[in-house]
Amino acid sequence: MLSRRLQIRICSFLFVMAALTVQVSAQTRPAFEVGAARRNITPDTLLPLTGGMGPTSPAKGKQGKLMARAMVFRSGNETLAVVGLDLIGFPGVLGDRSRALVPRIPADHILIGSTHTHSAPDAYALPDGKGGHSGSLEYMYFVAKQAAAAINDALDHMQPAELRVASGIAEGRIAYNYYAPDLYDRRVGVLQARSLADGKTIGTLVNYAIHPEIMGAEHGIMSPDLVGPLCDLVESQTGGVAVFMNSAQGGMVTADNRLLNRPKDPVRAYWEDLSSWNECERIGKLLASESLRIVNGAAWQRNPALVVRSRRVKFQVDSPEMWQVVEYSPLNYPHGADRSVTTQINLVKLGNAEILTIPGEALPNIGFYLKRKMKGEHNLLFGLTNDAFGYILTKVDFMSFPRYEYVSGASLGEMTGEVLIQNALDMVSEMEGK
Numbered sequence: 001m002l003s004r005r006l007q008i009r010i011c012s013f014l015f016v017m018a019a020l021t022v023q024v025s026a027q028t029r030p031a032f033e034v035g036a037a038r039r040n041i042t043p044d045t046l047l048p049l050t051g052g053m054g055p056t057s058p059a060k061g062k063q064g065k066l067m068a069r070a071m072v073f074r075s076g077n078e079t080l081a082v083v084g085l086d087l088i089g090f091p092g093v094l095g096d097r098s099r100a101l102v103p104r105i106p107a108d109h110i111l112i113g114s115t116h117t118h119s120a121p122d123a124y125a126l127p128d129g130k131g132g133h134s135g136s137l138e139y140m141y142f143v144a145k146q147a148a149a150a151i152n153d154a155l156d157h158m159q160p161a162e163l164r165v166a167s168g169i170a171e172g173r174i175a176y177n178y179y180a181p182d183l184y185d186r187r188v189g190v191l192q193a194r195s196l197a198d199g200k201t202i203g204t205l206v207n208y209a210i211h212p213e214i215m216g217a218e219h220g221i222m223s224p225d226l227v228g229p230l231c232d233l234v235e236s237q238t239g240g241v242a243v244f245m246n247s248a249q250g251g252m253v254t255a256d257n258r259l260l261n262r263p264k265d266p267v268r269a270y271w272e273d274l275s276s277w278n279e280c281e282r283i284g285k286l287l288a289s290e291s292l293r294i295v296n297g298a299a300w301q302r303n304p305a306l307v308v309r310s311r312r313v314k315f316q317v318d319s320p321e322m323w324q325v326v327e328y329s330p331l332n333y334p335h336g337a338d339r340s341v342t343t344q345i346n347l348v349k350l351g352n353a354e355i356l357t358i359p360g361e362a363l364p365n366i367g368f369y370l371k372r373k374m375k376g377e378h379n380l381l382f383g384l385t386n387d388a389f390g391y392i393l394t395k396v397d398f399m400s401f402p403r404y405e406y407v408s409g410a411s412l413g414e415m416t417g418e419v420l421i422q423n424a425l426d427m428v429s430e431m432e433g434k
Contacts, residue, residue, distance in 0.1 A: 030160035031303040033074040034193035036203030036241035037153035039146040041086065042066045042222070043139050047121035050088055051217035053321065053390075053410055056122060056134045060220040063277050064228035066120055068143065069243040070150035071193070071203040072105075073350060074158060075306035079105050080348060081151045082205065082382075084243045085143065086224040087114045087123045089388025092343050092359070093331050094123065094144050101148035104155055108310035111346055111357055112147060113245050113385035117225040118213035124388070127328040137330060160196040165189075165353045166298035167378040170290035174283055175210045177364065178252040179403045181269055184364050185209050185248065185371075188287070189380040190295035191353065192238070201240035206230065206291045207380040209247035209367060211254035214273075214280045223277070226255055229284030230291075237292060247381045248358065248367025250391045251407045255283050304351030309431060313359075313423045314342045315389065318413030322390060341412070343387040345420075347427040352377040354431070356424055359387035363397060363407075366417055370424055375432060393417050 042065045048056035066086035073080045081102065090112055099107040114123075122135035123143065167189040177183040189207040194200060212225035224231075227244045234242035257279045258271040317323045317339050326333045326341060335341050348355040354376030361383060362370075371379040391407040394417040399408045 031075065032161055032163065033158040034071065034161040034163070034202045035154035035156070035158040036071045037150045037157065038070070038241050039068045039150045040065055041068050041143045041146050043121060046222065047136055047139060048134065049119055049217035049220065049222060050122040050126070050134065051118040051213065052088070053126060057217040057220055059222045061222070063215070063221050063223040066222070066224055067231070068147045068150045069231065069241055070147070070154045071205055071241065071243050072151060072154040072158065073306055075304060078306040078308055079109055080306060080308050080350070081105050081110045081154070082243060082245065083110070083112045083147050083151060084245050085112065085114045085147060086117050086227060087120045087143070088116055088118060089384055090114045090123050090143070091331060091333065092387040093333055094140055095386060097141065097144035098147040098151070101145065102151045105151070108344055108346070109308050110151065111382060111385050113382050114388060115224065115227045115244050116212055116246050116249070116384055117223065117227060118211070118217050119215045119219070119221060119223040119225050121222070124325065125329045125331045126325055133330055140331070159202065161193045161202055162196060162300045162302050163191065163193050163304045163351050164295060164298040164300050165191050165351055165378045166295040167380070168294040170208065170287060170294070172286050172290065173256040174287050174290070175253055176256045176258070178254050184253045185367055188291050188294060189353070189378055190291045191350070192295050201238040203241045203243060204234050204238055204295070205243045205245060206234065206287070207245045207247055207382065208287060209249035209253050209364065209383070211249055211252065214255050214257050214275055214283065215277070216275060219275060223280070226280045226284035226287070229281040230288045233285045233288040234292065245382045245385065247383050248362040248364055249383060250361030251363040251393070251404065253364055257283065301351045305349065307349040307431065309347045309427060311345050311423060311427055312342055313345050313419065314340050315412050315416055315419055316340050319409065319411060321409060322412055341389070343389070345423060345427070346386065347424070347431055349376065349431060353380060355380045355382060357385040358383045358392065358420065360384060360389040360392045362392040362417070362420070363394070365397070366392060366394060366421065370421065373425055374428055389416070392420055
């Protein structure tokens with residue numbers, strides 16, 4: 001049997017060797033790594049399309065592909081995954097299915113958002129009032145698996161990288177506010193990563209507020225709308241994977257496909273729209289070109305820091321229509337006996353950028369306010385991320401104008417915006433100095 005003194009020496013030796021191994025590993029591990037991947041989520045058979053809480057529309061054809069696009073960032077001990085899905089929304093209960101399939105990343109470090117195309121199948125399983133629902137659970141579970149597969153693929157292909165971030169005004173006819181044409185955020189935020197080994201682009205993330213509803217469910221064509229051409233052009237010009245994350249596009253920041261020579265109501269400033277795939281390509285490619293123009297002048301950051309914070313936030317559900325979805329959808333949305341739902345909100349610091357997630361469609365005034373209060377050199381908002389709880393208004397906007405009756409009815413309630421803003425400000429304050 002070993003003597004007590006020899007046992008102590010052996011333990012001390014093993015401790016020193018372990019410490020040296022950790023130190024060498026930390027020294028040899030790349031300071032910053034990025035991976036990116038995509039998966040096709042277009043259903044093999046045509047499924048009914050949804051543009052919101054109303055009835056679905058039958059699909060009669062396809063144009064472009066619905067995709068799951070992922071980027072994964074790692075700095076030190078922090079890892080962050082960002083996924084954009086070509087769907088109108090992706091509830092947290094489905095996002096949790098994806099997270100469970102990615103054990104290498106903490107669940108609250110996986111951000112899953114939707115592009116909000118109005119030409120994709122339902123992913124809410126909205127009750128139809130007849131004991132059924134409007135979606136295909138098989139398809140929804142398939143998307144959850146494909147989102148996880150994209151993240152895992154990106155993780156498997158992580159490589160030493162550098163990052164650049166930029167934001168600026170996207171010029172040209174891209175978006176406008178249907179309710180008040182000039183009330184929208186013209187700024188686009190762009191994250192781009194390239195390989196240190198060969199200088200090739202790994203991924204480009206575009207963040208902009210817009211409703212991809214040029215085609216719309218009523219036309220019966222399943223498509224990613226303008227997001228498909230946007231990502232296709234970015235990928236063809238830069239290489240890598242392009243990811244689109246929507247922003248604060250609620251009430252009602254939409255694609256500017258107006259036929260300005262055909263006014264529908266000149267007094268109230270309403271026009272006829274041009275709904276075609278060519279228009280999707282025009283607007284998507286214009287946004288892509290503007291995004292690349294803006295990011296091309298940004299400096300590369302060799303070792304950007306990454307800090308990821310998350311918070312569980314509870315919202316009251318005052319809307320009878322929204323509560324019916326919570327109670328009767330076969331997805332079994334988690335909810336409280338006090339008519340509440342709880343979701344994840346993230347605040348991320350990545351290099352000189354701050355990113356805040358929003359679990360729905362925040363109106364532009366909320367977006368402007370939050371960006372003004374955030375502390376990054378470039379501030380990005382990922383709307384419809386981690387959940388998709390409908391429109392988010394401040395209490396002073398709720399039911400304030402006839403035009404807001406629809407967005408108020410498709411909101412959780414009057415205090416949704418107030419709860420979001422307060423929690424976001426608290427997280428921004430806690431992040432300072434990190």
